[in-house]
Each structure stands twice: as C-alpha cells, then as structure tokens.
Amino acid sequence: MTSIRRYLLISLLCALLAGSLVITGFTYLNAKEEMDELFDAHLKQIALTLKRQQEAVDLLEKEHAIPHDLDTLKTKTKIKGEEEFLIQLWDDDAELAYSSHPAIHYPQLQADGLTDEMFEGRAWRSYVIHTGDGVIQVSQPLKARSSMVREMALKFIVPLLMQLPILGLLIWLAIGRSLLPLKTISEAIQKRSSTSLEPLTQDGIPTEVQPLVGELNELLQRLGHSLKIQRQFTADAAHELRTPLTAIQLQLEVLERAKTDAERQDAMQKLAAGIQRSIHLAQQLLLLARMEPEAVSRPHVPVDMAELARFCTEQFAAQAVAKTINLGFASEGDCTITGDIEGLRVLVNNLIDNAIRYTPAGGSVDVGVKRGENALTLEVSDSGLGIPPAERERVFDRFYRITGTNALGTGLGLAIVKAIADHHQASIGIHDGKDGRGTSIRVAFPL
Amino acid sequence: MRLLLVEDDPMIGESLRHALKGDGYAVDWVTDGDTAAESLEIEQYDLVLLDLGLPKQSGIEVLQGVRKRKDAIPVLILTARDAVSDRVIGLDAGADDYLVKPFALAEVEARIRALLRRKNGQAEPVMRCGDATLNPATKELSYGGKAEVLSAREYALMHCLMEKPGAVLSRPQLEEKIYGWNEEVASNAVEVLIHQLRKKYGTDIIRNIRGLGYMVAKQ
Numbered sequence: 001m002t003s004i005r006r007y008l009l010i011s012l013l014c015a016l017l018a019g020s021l022v023i024t025g026f027t028y029l030n031a032k033e034e035m036d037e038l039f040d041a042h043l044k045q046i047a048l049t050l051k052r053q054q055e056a057v058d059l060l061e062k063e064h065a066i067p068h069d070l071d072t073l074k075t076k077t078k079i080k081g082e083e084e085f086l087i088q089l090w091d092d093d094a095e096l097a098y099s100s101h102p103a104i105h106y107p108q109l110q111a112d113g114l115t116d117e118m119f120e121g122r123a124w125r126s127y128v129i130h131t132g133d134g135v136i137q138v139s140q141p142l143k144a145r146s147s148m149v150r151e152m153a154l155k156f157i158v159p160l161l162m163q164l165p166i167l168g169l170l171i172w173l174a175i176g177r178s179l180l181p182l183k184t185i186s187e188a189i190q191k192r193s194s195t196s197l198e199p200l201t202q203d204g205i206p207t208e209v210q211p212l213v214g215e216l217n218e219l220l221q222r223l224g225h226s227l228k229i230q231r232q233f234t235a236d237a238a239h240e241l242r243t244p245l246t247a248i249q250l251q252l253e254v255l256e257r258a259k260t261d262a263e264r265q266d267a268m269q270k271l272a273a274g275i276q277r278s279i280h281l282a283q284q285l286l287l288l289a290r291m292e293p294e295a296v297s298r299p300h301v302p303v304d305m306a307e308l309a310r311f312c313t314e315q316f317a318a319q320a321v322a323k324t325i326n327l328g329f330a331s332e333g334d335c336t337i338t339g340d341i342e343g344l345r346v347l348v349n350n351l352i353d354n355a356i357r358y359t360p361a362g363g364s365v366d367v368g369v370k371r372g373e374n375a376l377t378l379e380v381s382d383s384g385l386g387i388p389p390a391e392r393e394r395v396f397d398r399f400y401r402i403t404g405t406n407a408l409g410t411g412l413g414l415a416i417v418k419a420i421a422d423h424h425q426a427s428i429g430i431h432d433g434k435d436g437r438g439t440s441i442r443v444a445f446p447l
Numbered sequence: 448m449r450l451l452l453v454e455d456d457p458m459i460g461e462s463l464r465h466a467l468k469g470d471g472y473a474v475d476w477v478t479d480g481d482t483a484a485e486s487l488e489i490e491q492y493d494l495v496l497l498d499l500g501l502p503k504q505s506g507i508e509v510l511q512g513v514r515k516r517k518d519a520i521p522v523l524i525l526t527a528r529d530a531v532s533d534r535v536i537g538l539d540a541g542a543d544d545y546l547v548k549p550f551a552l553a554e555v556e557a558r559i560r561a562l563l564r565r566k567n568g569q570a571e572p573v574m575r576c577g578d579a580t581l582n583p584a585t586k587e588l589s590y591g592g593k594a595e596v597l598s599a600r601e602y603a604l605m606h607c608l609m610e611k612p613g614a615v616l617s618r619p620q621l622e623e624k625i626y627g628w629n630e631e632v633a634s635n636a637v638e639v640l641i642h643q644l645r646k647k648y649g650t651d652i653i654r655n656i657r658g659l660g661y662m663v664a665k666q
Binding site for chain 1: 456459462465466528548549552
C-alpha cells in the first residue's frame with residue numbers, strides 16, 4: 001500500500017538532498033576556480049617578488065645560505081598544505097642555484113608563465129619567469145589545492161545534511177496535518193450504516209479534496225436513488241406476488257370443497273392456471289432483474305433482427321392459431337444491428353406475447369422489421385383493445401396494467417421491453433394500430 | 448344474505464364467489480371502483496368484501512362514499528397492502544375488518560359471519576328464535592328436537608328469516624337475498640326451499656302469511 005505521507009516525505013527529502021548536493025557541487029566548482037585563481041596569483045606573486053629581490057637571490061646564491069628555519073625543508077620530498085610552495089632558482093648556466101625542497105627534483109620548465117606539469121604521477125602547477133641571469137620557478141602540487149577546496153566543500157555540506165532530519169520531521173508533521181481532513185472523512189464514512197446516504201459535509205475540507213467529497217456525495221445520491229427504486233420494486237414485487245398466491249390458496253380451498261367430479265375437474269383446472277400465472281410472474285420478475293441495464297454484462301454481437309423476429313413470430317404461430325388471430329411477418333432491407341441477442345429476443349417475444357394477449361379472437365397481429373436511414377424499426381401492431389393516449393406513458397411502469405383489461409398479465413412485459421430498449425439506446429413509441437384500431441409499438445434502434 | 452364482492456383479479460374473484468355461493472350467500476361480483484360504488488347505491492347488501500387496489504376508483508374512495516351516505520353496511524377489506532399505516536387508513540376510513548392477502552378462505556368466511564353477527568346485534572355465534580337454533584359456522588339447524596345440516600340455499604333462507612324474527616319477508620325480498628345477479632331463479636324456487644325445510648322440521652318452522660310472505664315466530 002502506498003502512503004502519501006511516506007511518499008511525500010521520501011521524495012521531498014530526496015529532492016532536498018539532491019538540491020544540497022547540486023549546491024555543494026556548484027560551490028565546490030566555483031570555489032575551486034576562485035582558489036585556482038588565488039593560488040595562481042600567489043605563485044606569480046612569489047615569483048615576481050623573488051625576481052624583484054634579485055639581490056637577495058644573489059645573496060642566497062653566493063652564500064648558499066639556507067635560512068635556519070628552512071632546514072627541515074631540505075629532506076622533505078612532499079609538499080603538504082596549501083601554504084607551501086616549491087621554489088626553485090636556476091642561474092644563467094642552468095645550474096640549480098636554489099631549491100626550497102632539495103629532495104624534490106622537479107624539472108625546470110621552459111615556458112614562461114603558468115604551466116601544468118605531471119611530475120611523479122601528480123599534477124603540478126608552476127609559474128616560471130626567465131630573467132637575464134636565471135630562471136625563477138614557483139610550483140605547487142594541485143592536490144594540495146583540491147584537498148583544501150574539498151575541505152571547504154565538506155564544511156559547507158555538513159550543515160546542509162544536518163538540516164535534513166529536522167526538515168523531515170517538520171514535513172512529516174505538516175503532511176500529517178494536511179491529510180487530517182481525509183482522516184475525518186474516512187471516519188465519517190466508517191461510522192455510517194449501509195443505508196445512511198446523506199451527503200458528507202464539505203466544511204473545512206481543503207480545495208484539493210473538495211472534488212473527491214463532491215463526487216462521493218454525488219455517488220451517494222445516485223446510490224440512494226437506485227436504492228429507493230429497488231426498495232419500491234421489492235415492495236411492489238411482494239405486493240404483486242400476493243395476488244397470484246391468494247388466488248392459488250383460494251383455488252386450493254375450493255378444490256378441497258368440491259363435491260362432484262365435474263366440480264373437482266373444474267377446480268383443478270383453475271388451480272393449474274393459477275400456478276401457471278405465478279410461474280409466469282416469477283419468470284417475468286427474473287427477466288426484469290436480468291435485463292436491468294446495470295445487470296447486463298453480456299457481449300454485444302451482430303444480430304440479424306429480421307431473422308430473430310421471424311424466429312420469434314414462428315414460435316407464437318400455434319398460440320395465434322389457437323386464438324384465431326391472424327399473425328403476420330414482414331421484413332425489409334439488411335436488418336443487422338449489434339446488441340445483446342438474448343435481450344433482443346426477450347424484447348421481441350414480449351411485444352408479440354402482449355399483442356396476442358390483448359387482442360380478441362379474430363383479430364390480427366403484425367410483426368415488421370424495417371431498415372430506415374438512421375434507425376432500424378421493429379414494429380408490432382395489433383387490432384386489439386388499444387392503449388388510451390393518456391396511459392401510453394404509464395404502460396412502461398412496472399406492474400402497471402391498463403384498467404379494464406381482464407387478461408391476467410403481470411404488468412411487467414413492457415417494463416422489460418423498456419429496460420432492454422434503454423440498454424440498446426433504442427426509443428419506443430406507442431401509436432394507434434392500422435386504421436386507427438388497436439396498438440402499434442415501434443422500437444427504433446439507432447444505426 | 449347478499450354480499451358484494453369487489454375484486455379486480457379474475458382468479459381471486461372467481462374463487463371467492465364460487466366458495467361464498469357454496470356457503471349460501473348471494474354474491475354479486477364487480478371488478479372496478481365505479482361499478483362497486485354504483486352497486487352499493489342501488490342495491491341493498493348485507494356486507495361488502497372490498498379490495499383496495501381497484502381500477503377507476505380505489506377501494507378507500509368507495510368506502511368513504513358509502514360512509515358519507517351514512518350507510519352502516521359492514522365492510523371487510525381484502526387487500527395485499529399489509530403495512531400498519533394501510534390498515535389504519537382502511538379502518539379509519541370506515542372498514543369493519545381488514546384481511547391481508549394471501550388469506551385462507553375459512554378465515555374470510557369466519558370474519559364474514561362475525562361481521563354479520565355484530566350487524567344483527569347478536570352476541571352468540573348461533574342464531575336463536577324460540578326453539579330454532581341456527582349455527583352459521585356449520586349451517587346446522589336444530590328445531591323440535593331435530594338437528595340437521597342445511598344445504599347452502601336452505602341455510603340462506605333460514606338465515607334471512609331468523610335475522611328478523613316476527614318480520615314478514617315477501618318472496619321477491621327473499622329471492623333478492625338468496626340469489627346473486629346473473630343467477631337463474633325459478634319462479635317457485637323459494638317455495639321449493641320452504642317445502643324442503645318444512646319436510647325436515649315440520650310445517651311450523653316457517654309461517655306463511657297469505658298475500659304477504661313468510662316469517663319465523665319470535666317465540
């Protein structure tokens with residue numbers, strides 16, 4: 001699990017460390033340059049001073065007098081520290097007249113001025129002046145310089161590094177404090193039961209977290225809405241289940257009381273019809289649950305609607321003939337769309353079933369599929385009772401039954417059709433049937 | 448006993464009507480609120496079985512209409528709505544009893560009997576007129592040391608007469624109480640029933656007041 005606090009702390013400290021190192025690096029380079037200039041000037045100054053005091057040099061040359069305090073230098077083979085220089089003087093015979101460190105056999109350089117030279121594996125820097133009667137050469141190993149610069153850089157970086165733990169602690173506390181609203185929100189959510197969906201308070205929430213709380217609140221609202229719909233549906237479903245169950249209960253009691261065989265036969269038939277009705281309702285409820293847009297996860301595949309509708313119409317042929325209903329089918333054009341084939345089959349079946357159910361004997365039901373410019377239209381029209389314009393909106397509500405119809409519908413058929421159509425972004429329209437009689441339901445699937 | 452059954456579900460309505468007819472009630476069955484309200488205005492019923500979720504006019508509206516007319520007819524609500532608030536609304540609107548679906552037929556029948564008993568100011572479950580005792584639960588009539596279970600129609604006739612002992616009921620009045628709509632009534636149907644009862648219990652059980660009708664003696 002990632003922790004914002006730890007992540008921020010580590011990344012900030014890393015950035016600080018990197019920053020410190022960059023600053024130190026720059027300072028080191030700058031200081032080195034400055035030091036080089038300084039030391040070079042130093043070399044030059046010494047050389048020039050020696051030149052000007054040629055008399056002193058002559059004196060040194062004549063007497064080979066070596067100052068007492070310089071005795072120790074005689075045997076020294078290395079120059080340590082930045083304040084120490086190797087001073088060499090040659091006379092006009094190119095004889096080494098003087099060396100501050102006789103043990104160091106640094107060669108005489110030809111070029112005047114500042115020169116870099118490798119000697120015994122180390123880099124040196126020298127300043128050379130050729131005068132009329134000799135050569136003055138002041139040299140210094142570069143290592144002495146860099147060690148000094150390094151020392152300076154170290155002195156610089158230590159306090160920088162030392163501030164890191166303090167900064168780290170402060171950052172840790174500051175992040176913790178700024179994350180406090182998140183903790184408050186999560187605590188508020190934690191305390192809730194699964195049914196309390198009131199919006200979270202946005203008081204005292206930092207702007208960065210506001211969108212999160214806003215989205216959460218919107219989600220809670222949507223959840224509350226669908227929960228309400230679900231509750232209403234469950235209540236309605238329970239209510240609707242009672243009716244066929246009451247019928248079965250009564251039919252069973254009537255059967256028990258039957259005295260003659262004929263009465264018994266009749267009661268049995270009614271009981272069977274009652275059970276059939278309950279089964280139908282249960283199936284429709286299950287279908288509706290399965291066709292809910294949120295529940296549909298089946299893949300969309302190319303579906304030939306003409307073929308599908310023809311197949312469904314055929315399945316109803318026997319039922320239509322039994323009820324002496326003239327059932328017809330027609331299709332036009334290439335009627336392939338992409339969709340959930342199971343859902344589309346249920347949609348077509350429900351429309352045909354409804355049409356046959358609400359059309360009296362002797363009527364007609366027509367199923368048509370037609371490809372238009374922008375949409376594929378499925379139309380199921382009947383010569384039945386028709387749906388009054390005032391009720392055309394409500395027939396898609398669950399459990400809504402048109403008043404005055406005695407057919408034992410569940411009131412779910414068109415609700416299921418609507419759910420499937422919505423899932424396919426299709427629009428449904430209810431119109432008058434042919435010659436103004438009956439009903440025509442058109443489902444338009446956008447192409 | 449004439450009942451109005453208001454129920455829009457064809458299966459429930461059919462079964463209830465069938466069963467109640469078997470109990471000796473004359474049952475008129477309507478399937479919507481408007482027809483129920485009209486029937487209640489025109490006809491005289493002894494009791495109403497009222498569903499609440501009805502087309503055109505809800506059961507509660509029908510009930511309110513009845514009570515507005517100061518009609519004290521017993522009303523038994525039969526509904527799928529089981530919330531306490533629904534029951535309260537139903538009873539407060541003037542219902543005498545409330546049964547939630549799914550219910551057992553036997554319970555509906557018992558509640559109908561109880562409501563009718565109360566309507567007639569009767570405390571005892573059995574009806575008594577002098578020597579005659581009629582048990583609505585079993586349809587058993589005992590008179591003159593003889594006890595027998597009556598047929599549905601015989602019971603219905605006896606019940607009508609014993610409800611108002613001493614009162615004379617004409618043949619059409621009796622027919623109306625015993626037969627529902629759409630029922631074929633032979634012109635001598637009432638006479639046939641009276642004949643059957645007299646054969647079982649003797650002539651005295653039902654008195655004939657010529658030119659007026661029939662009655663059972665108070666004592």
